[in-house]
Amino acid sequence: MTLTLLLDLDDTLLNTNLESFIPAYFQALARELAPQIAPEIMFRALISGTQKMNESEDFSHTLQDVFDAEFFPQINTPHDLLETAIENFYDNIFPGLSGLTSQKPEAKPFVEWAFSQGYRIAIATDPLLPRKATYHRLRWAGFEPEQFELVSTYDHFHFSKTHPAYYAEVLGRMGWPDGPVLMVGNDMERDIRPAQMLGLATYHVDDESASKSGPEAGARGKLSDLRLWLESADLSALIPSFKSRESVLAVLSAIPAAMNGLTCRIDLAAWAHKPTPDDWALIEVICHLRDTEREINQMQIKLFAEQSEPFIPRPDTSVWASQRNYLHENGLSALKEFNDARRETMDLLKECHD
Structure with missing residues (x-):
């Protein structure tokens, strides 16, 4: 260990x-x-x-x-x-x-x-x-x-x-x-x-x-x-x-912060690089996080806030990379959009708590 x-x-x-x-x-x-x-x-x-x-x-x-x-x-x-x-x-x-x-x-x-x-x-x-x-x-x-x-x-x-x-x-x-x-x-x-x-x-x-x-x-x-x-x-x-409210909010903030720090100096070619043919490239990971944040996480938070026993559908997101052609997106733009989406998620959580 x-x-x-x-x-x-x-x-x-x-x-x-x-x-x-x-x-x-x-x-x-x-x-x-x-x-x-x-x-x-x-x-x-x-x-x-x-x-x-x-x-x-x-x-x-x-x-x-x-x-x-x-x-x-x-x-x-x-x-x-x-x-x-x-x-x-x-x-x-x-x-x-x-x-x-x-x-x-x-x-x-x-x-x-x-x-x-x-x-x-x-x-x-x-x-x-x-x-x-x-x-x-x-x-x-x-x-x-x-x-x-x-x-x-x-x-x-x-x-x-x-x-x-x-x-x-x-x-x-x-x-x-x-x-x-x-x-x-x-x-x-x-x-x-x-x-x-x-x-x-x-x-x-x-x-x-x-x-x-x-x-x-x-x-x-x-x-x-x-x-x-x-x-x-x-x-x-x-x-x-990582179970307390403070811990959850800290981790939610830290994920985009760490990603911003890790990607701030990489060149454009690195965004689309695949370690192996079966791996996702960095741009695909960022786009997947962005879309999951917008289309799943935020929807789930709203459903929990509005209903006592919500039904939460979970689509197959593993196909999004190919279906949505993530490889051809701009990495920096996608990262900024993920930052914006995560900020919206945290605002929703704080509203629910208040």
Whole structure:
């Protein structure tokens, strides 16, 4: 049984003290951009952009899209005019902030042990920073980004860690692993409670000795105790349960978010590629999801809302790919239509609940 580990970074794998690190980070960025932007204007725009990212529940826009749409109009400067200065900051200035952090001596031995067990590992750090910044911080912790199956950053994720949908998006990007999943982090409000709302087992990293309790309550203890805790744990008890209303809505949001992230950089030829003659191409999968959403899922929700014992017909959708000639549709257009259809479905569900 393969365990999937979702590991927080700051103050879990890396001693960071965000209350000191974030102000120093903002001040360093303000100094670098001072020739183009007054620091007080930039601070307001940074805070406002970060708040918008934390609030966003839009699975069709990355957190970078959300931040840029808030930040650049406020500073009244196009992104293109700042791109060189921003890249120089993350390449040459940001690494100098490493002195505000320190390695956790127990982190690297634990991760190496976890890899030796065949565990799948994602770095589930709050995706509020650019990829370069997150990769620098991983290296400060003693790791290389390429070691991990996934590292969440703001350019390809759609939710912050305040939302259960973030954790569902992580799993979606990893192909929805079948086995047990454990979220490990130090922050109750961003690491533990949202993961539990999705239905994941959690391990709260703090200074107390490790204690095992039920998956719903989670476990807590030092990072140095986590290996022994896992060695004695019943991994079957860590299999997620996606049954609550919050969990269902999070998964519904995360599916298009993960698909948007996975397909954003593929070329046009890849949309119609079939791994084998019997497989469906990506464009066929997207079109099938879109039409199923519109013609089946939404109809079923309406019937349940209107009738106490509805009869729900289920057509043979396996023939749609050939009948409807999905291979000749435009992939990006079909994906956008699926996003729109999923949004309509979620609106229907929320109306039914209200």
